[in-house]
Amino acid sequence: MCQGPPVGSPSDWDVSSAEDGRLVGHVRLLGAGVPGATTYRFKKAGALFAGGKQMDLWNAVQSLLE
Numbered sequence: 001m002c003q004g005p006p007v008g009s010p011s012d013w014d015v016s017s018a019e020d021g022r023l024v025g026h027v028r029l030l031g032a033g034v035p036g037a038t039t040y041r042f043k044k045a046g047a048l049f050a051g052g053k054q055m056d057l058w059n060a061v062q063s064l065l066e
Helices: 057-065
Strands: 011-016 023-030 039-046 052-054
Touching: 011 057, 023 057, 039 057, 052 057
Parallel strands: none
Antiparallel strands: 011 023, 023 039, 039 052
């Protein structure tokens, strides 16, 4: 489950497990509105640093679940 504002830059989403509702991590939209420059940074819950970047929101969420 991904909750947060759907538009704007930067936008942040909290990602929770669909099974038990626990917070899995966070996704932040970077570079919105520029064609070909949409990037999502993801960070697992409790991590000090971002885990990486993806070019697609779905891939960023999936990266948190791995």
